[in-house]
Amino acid sequence: MSGSKGSLMRSRCARPLAISAATAVAAVAVIGMPLPAAAVDPAGQCSYPGEMYKGRPWALQRVLLDEVWSRSTGKGVRVAVIDTGVDIKNPQLKDAVDTGSGVNLLPVEDAEGNKIERGAENGTTDTVGHGTKVAGIIAARPADGTGFVGLAPDAVIIPIQQNDAAGNGTALTLAEAIDHAVAEGAGVINISQDTAKAVEPTPLLKQAVDRALAAGVVVVASAGNDGLGGNVKKTYPASYEGVLAVASSDRNNERAAFSQSGDFVDIAAPGVDIVTTVPGGGHCADHGTSFSAPYVAAVAALIKSKHRKWTPRQIAAQIQQTAERSTPGHDRLVGWGVVDPVRALTEDGKPLERPVAREGLTDVTPPTTAEVPLGETAEQRDTRLATYAVVSGGVLVAAIAGGAVAFRDARRRSARPASR
Template identity: 35%
Template sequence: MSGPARRIPIALAGIALTVSLGQATAIAVPPPSIDPGRVPPNSAPSGPKTELRDPCSTTQPVGDLAQVPPPQRALDLESVWPLSTGRGQTVAVIDTGVERHSRLPGLIPGGDYVSTGDGTQDCDAHGTLVAGIIAAKRDGETGFAGVAPDARILSIRQSSNIYRETDGRKDAEGQNAQGVGNVSTLARAIRHAADFPGVTVINISEVACVPVSGGDSAMLGAAVDYAARIKDIVVVAAAGNLDSEACKASNPPTNPATPHANPWDSVTTIATPAWYDDQVLAVGSVDPDGAPSAFTVPGPWVDVAAPGTEITSLDPRRPEPTGLTDSVNGGSVQGTSFAAPYAAGTAALIRARFPQLTAREVMDRIERTAHAPADGWDPLVGHGVIDPAAAVTAELPGAVPTQDAQSAAMAIPDGPEPPDDRPRNVAVAGAGGVVALLGLGLLASYPLRRRLQRDGGETSTG
């Protein structure tokens, strides 16, 4: 997003990872390795001693409540809801918290790593916007609704750009260091969400960008692997924004002169947790015309893209059903942070309709039904823009059947009942009796006829 840093910090989204990027240099980097032994233990969320460093973010209400937001129209969600609304699914939102809102009646407090709350406080306004895109209930007075309006949200507050730790640390300008939350607390939050009963999807609209020489957190990698592989949860993460402080150094796009080059050979910046390609569905952003957004961070780990501009969602400052916003601190809402929840909501739709699919199969279905770019895959949009309707209806070649075969033993039908011959038999018998009587009568008349003939001959001589 353009404008002051306080206008929705969509790229870093509260993860305070202090790294000096220095000169970006392309280095061949293999896909990340996972050490399952580094997964953090599941413990109750707890935060450091913190305080507000600035007033909470302000929002502005939407002018035309009846208008269907452009991303919602582009994804044609109206055609999907007769088939699936995400009922029975719980999506964990690891973010800046989610405020209680009348359009999120099933909101579940998941804990707080920032302060002493329960996860349902959102001073930054970021997490509430994300949660609304995923699961806001439909309402007759507004055009906006979440992708999976019958799914539930588990809110875990893991980060904030408005809180600060009260341990006396100073930043380079002598001010208290901005923000609370880092990759370690993110790893702990992922483990906590993965072990929470009923969670089937985790949305992480938070990104930490580090140079390839800076390495990555083994604990974070183990946490996403635990969620995806051990707990069979679809983990969705934002690809990152180039206009954030940490993600200014971009990875190069595909070079037409070397179309078959390995994209991992030209990586300059790692965007985590998105770069855990086997465990995470990484989501880039597109504009209303379907073109990659100028701010989306490319990378070989990008799987799909979704609308990330002209965003409308729930207003954390107005909990009534018509409480919607498209502006925070005077700036429009945009970024890969808001593209990711469109993919997370789509995952909830698929899991509700096809509960037999594994997390990996759900991710494959989203990728295979996306609108692919000309080259089939692109570091900015991955396999293309998601298509929720196709994702819940397509019969994919070679895919696990989306419906279990329905078969049952059928009894062999009995043969036809024998015909009722009684009327015929009675008729035949009756006819036979008549014939027999006629025959007896005829036989009995022979002697009489002969006698009459004889007597008549004796009396009538001429």
């Protein structure tokens, strides 16, 4: 809905294109209800708790983590995750979450008057798993037995439970969540959701975003997952000026098929088969712009930790300018390209206010091609052969002369009387 009551929010993880009747019934059954141990999430993609992922996920393999962490680990930066809550039962998130700064903003009842199972008041209950996945991508701590870790492993998560599987979050509660994040000292805010049907919500949401930016907070939001249908509508809050709108890329650094495109897209990040933390412990893989946004939010935290005085605009420009791209400037599919954490932290000598196109060489005189003969003239050939003849003759004469001398000396030695 829109207007003064706000618009319903939806998470930005990609959903299967087709859902069977049995799956649909199961999804309805778990809406708003706590998930028991080994339950399946409403998206039907993960089990909670999950198995430990032993290797290094591809989205982390593309990054030289030691190179990144030698420059910044995100220490001292607080990242607000406005989502479905963050489950601190996962060991990799236990020490990453500031439970004292969290909040639960879900209403007591839904629009039809049904009681909502809200969970902990500090935002550390996550019956959906969405917020726990997002938080892990940002700041999961290293752990034995797995190669998965957050990109900013020393950053601190502020858990804000503002939505649930039923979409009970509104634009008004999202605005309230943003204000809470600012009040709790967030340096970065991650919003992996948007308004339903891409409807522009109450202006109160934009006002909250503007207040956060004015306070020096980097605001990152997912672009949306309606790309398969060619949907290029703006999504909110991603489309607001100053918000870093994130699309999804695949293993080939190309736009993921589901990722929403449009002029509002600023940057792209891995969003296919993203391994991350789940409630109760362990990991699972999921996909969607929901999980691309925290990848960028983590890079923002790394930069902010290293450059404390940089503004949100400068941090966003740094991420965009150093991205991997196949075109000189911005395009509607992946924005300025796919985020490159290493370049973002190494090519940072001077802050930028906005990204600029990388044009090719212009007005440059090409080097003169060296003149290399492809063959030789008849005269050159005769000269070469004559030279060979002279040199060969000299060698032969020397050999004959040397042989004659040796033969003479041998005869003289044989003619001498034997000594007694």
